[in-house]
Amino acid sequence: MHCGKTTGRRAMRKLLTGTALVLAASGVQAGEIKLGMTTWVGYGEIFLAKELGYFEEGGLTVDPQIIEEASLTMAGVASGELQGTAATIDEIMKYRSDEMCFKAVYALDDSHGGDGILAPADVGSIADLKGKEVGMNEGSVSQFWFNILLKEAGMTEKDVQIVNMTADDAAAAFMAGQIPVAVTWEPHLTLAKEQKVGKVLVSSDQTPGLIVDVIALRCDTIQNQPEDVKALVAGLVKAHEYLLANQEKAYEIMAKGVGGWLSDPKDFAASAAGVQFYGAERNAAFFAGGAEGEAGKLVALGGEIWGGLGKLHMDVKYEDLVDTSFLAQ
Missing domain, CATH: 3.40.190.10 (Periplasmic binding protein-like II)
Known part of the structure; x- marks a missing residue:
């Protein structure tokens, strides 16, 4: 990507x-x-x-x-x-x-939906991620975008547990139930929807530009x-x-x-x-x-x-x- x-x-x-x-x-x-x-x-x-x-x-x-x-x-x-x-x-x-x-x-x-956050079905907002492990590629646009979302929710990375991995690996770990949250991109967002694993909590179509x-x-x-x-x-x-x-x-x-x-x-x-x-x-x-x-x-x-x-x-x-x-x- x-x-x-x-x-x-x-x-x-x-x-x-x-x-x-x-x-x-x-x-x-x-x-x-x-x-x-x-x-x-x-x-x-x-x-x-x-x-x-x-x-x-x-x-x-x-x-x-x-x-x-x-x-x-x-x-x-x-x-x-x-x-x-x-x-x-x-x-x-x-x-x-x-x-x-x-x-x-x-x-x-x-990106208008090409990037997103996969999370458990019962998670309703970014605020609900507090204390959870988040698989994410540190130093990439995923970290940049996620930090913007955290800021809007009045949070920082200290409020979650960042696990550094590629976006592909994060998605795979999420699908396998090895990590509760993943910041990733397509085609993983669509695959998660099709296989009904968790949900897309936020996607980039909600944050244009x-x-x-x-x-x-x-x-x-x-x-x-x-x-x-x-x-x-x-x-x-x-x-x-x-x-x-x-x-x-x-x-x-x-x-x-x-x-x-x-x-x-x-x-x-x-x-x-x-x-x-x-x-x-x-x-x-x-x-x-x-x-x-x-x-x-x-x-x-x-x-x-x-x-x-x-x-x-x-x-x-x-x-x-x-x-x-x-x-x-």
Whole structure:
């Protein structure tokens, strides 16, 4: 999924060692952008634009690479092997530093039901989770989202017992009765419903605009390859328009491109129902208002949550993380 797996602070510090020198000699090649990403339905339009030749129309070759480990993707961005990543806003905030510069140039989607919390049938609210074990991937968007829900309920992680595991493992443990609560994502939410195991206590369709995926590119790529970035954004916008007009065919192409557990167009379509794909209009609205707008408030929230958990390398401001100049072209 979009979240991927995460590593600890020690691994992160190792990842960032010497990044400044690497960035200075990244060997970026004009006319090509390589992007790392996990297997997630929201990234389908990247593959759609590539397959339909929309990037090539702007003289750009885009190479999307599926890398299920988020830290490995960011290591590739740091080394210059990748020019960017598709990931959630809160995810990239944890890697941003003075030495490792990258910015979001386009918003792809947000989760509208694709993420959720599995809990016993008799649990009625987040407040009822107090004292319970919660299986969750620490450092991922699951932790970010769960902390927002805890905050709204007047709680913190100290009110529950966090058990660190991947979202897939958390779902499996929940289904097997080994853990009472799991923060996970599709297809596990649907499987739990079908097998009538517990219930989905909260899903992301109740919290729109909190789990937002973006394309983030290295700052030197943005500076040295502006025409390529322009072609990237234009291709994604055109792919979204194609999706709106040709959904069934688009899903076939996107499923083949994304692959993995989403390789069947029917599975892709079912998962796509849990996201909102962004186009030019939604990007304009999302980034409107800068630091005071929707995107800016999400960055501020990310700073509050991740900063409070000691996961940030710098005080990340909106202007440190976002470049909207290519959306206006």
